[in-house]
Amino acid sequence: MENSRVRSRIGVLSRHFTLLHEANFDLYTVLLRGVQLKHGDAEIEEAEAVVIGGMVLDVHATPSFPANPRTTTPGKVYYVLGGVARNVAECMSKLGKRPYMISAVGEDMAGNLLMEHWTSAGLSIKGIRKSKGIETAVVCNVFDVKGEVAAGVASMEAIEKFLTPDWIQQNKGSICSAPVLMVDANLNLSALEASCQLAVESRRLVWFEPVSVAKSRKITGVVQYVTFASPNEDELIAMANALSDENVFHPLEKDSRDNYSIVSLLHMLKPAIWVLLEKGIKIVVLTLGSDGVFLCTKGGPSFMRMPLVKTKQHGSLYQTVIQSCPSNLYSVASEANRSSHLFAVHFPSLPASVVRVTGAGDCLVGGTIASICAGLDIMQGVAVGIAAAKAAVEAETNVPFLFSLAAIADDARTVYSAAKVVFHQSML
Template sequence: MKKAKAMPVIIGGMVFDIHATATIPATAKSTTPGKIKFMLGGVARNIAECLLKLGTKSFMISALGCDLAGEALLEQWRSAGLPTEGIQRGPDITTASVCNMFDINGDLTAGVASVDTIVTFASPNEHELVAMANSLSHENRFSPIQRDQDKNASIESLFKELKSAIVVLLQKGIKYILVTLGPDGAFLCSGSGPSGLRECLNDTKYSDGKSELFDMVSSRCSTHQYFCSTPCKGGSQLFVMHFPALPAIVRGVSGAGDCLVGGILSSLCSGLDVMQSVAVGVAAAKAAIEAETNVPSTYDLTAVADDAGKVYNAARVVFQESML
């Protein structure tokens, strides 16, 4: 039997890049002569193009809008003979675009990124967070928490050690970061203040219909009291909530992180808001820790909902301040 040729699958961004380079020193609040280049970019798309030029076709999973930038990116894909079935398009999608401005020496002076379509959530543990921040900042100034030195550190002190790395990711365009802390729970972080999380309350764009999970969790987790208070000022504001871990009989931890993400995604798809979904994720991770396998053979939805209610009602704000 003839073997089918393998095709790598690449999931990520397809980005329309605009590079504007001045040919004379720029004058503030004025148009400057220069050169403008349009490029097809995005890390995932660039990797796929590299593969193609080395002789390997790939299957791309991404999202493009029905706009000029999306047409340019898709046309290049089609002309290369690559499959487009994995590229979602729609009138409610804006193609990710980045405009960078450079001075006469080629140094970046400013930039605007419209990447809401592809950068939304990240759920690193503290070590992954540090690695991501070091990579994005092109420095090695971030390091993980030294837990052995202070095993009884407060939640506030844990956040203080991770704050600068979290800010790097948020400033690079990620909307929400869930930093998992093992037995210390998790930090849910937004770079647009509490309004950033409030936008996700009752947001059903991920929903495929209400479910048993929705009914059971929403009855135990009403809208969080913090979001019933007066609106807070907008702007670039770091807002962080802590979700505690649940006591558990530990039988294995290898599947806990995966089940945390699975619980969050399942909850978002059922119509629950982001805070309720994080609470379900923590509850799902607890069940994984207590199971003999990476993923429990079955989930008791009543127990998950009860545990989610405990986590949700114990969540609290640990930081709120401008990122500037």
């Protein structure tokens, strides 16, 4: 009976550890013991993705009417659990996937709130460094009456100082065994490099989340390892300039931004997108706010039309979404998979009753990664991510308390069926 259970658990685990786009990759076989894996002499937690970066307490201040400078304004102040990496991991967990979080918090009020929530959700705290010498990261955001951030102050030294390469190395087993690693750019460059190197040495997918314009420039130190990057427009420009080692790209003028069609917007942004792809990033997930997402890669759609993780396609997320978003949306029979071609698909956003937008991008990433881990392809994943982002902007918290898989699948179908190829030509 025990041997039967062990064989059953091995079968469950084996789905996680081969990438389909590397056909010669040997299966990485592991043995489950309870809810842990044996890796060398260390016990490591079972996870479907490793997420490294900020766990942050967000302080949200929302005025009841337009605020006046140099005085207080009546309104509401909330404590909200946040941090890019933390939000991504929580979103994944609420979509039925099991993330392994690597972060750092202090033994203070903010750290205790974050840890209490994490343990109550049944998520592993093994990768979370906690110490009295750490001041937990805190971000204070003041919103306008439309739910947009008007001003903010971020205290993120804990992540930059205490998420060290040594702490990353102590979690090597989890990084090397999960099929996907997501890093946010709150990490210092040495920790980013250590994380990505471990993942790539084990042939894992690496997702880089830029976090902000200033931090997005850290891509220069890890671009050779990155499979996915998920910048917004301003972060894209900053990354392209950093990778070009010159200031040749410029943000779009905000005043005329609404006058651009989707096709003209792609036309203006494609030179910067191409820089990221030429430097080695396989897929750029460019977020456009209310204009949706551009999904871009070199060649043609074949790489985006297959599961990126060799896995037994399974679970409620997969079963629900695959019925709504069939994988034959784009024919690949006669595609031109040439290295000089840019292939770009536009996915529209969904109408929403916006409460606040702070968690939308993180839930888009979390929903997409959860979908990849479930065995869906990146196009299906982005549709799920946009559906999760819609739920996020309609919630008071960064990540909704619950996701309805039926609602996610319905919204994903709407997005997926409306997606259009907007560019498939040579960039030469």
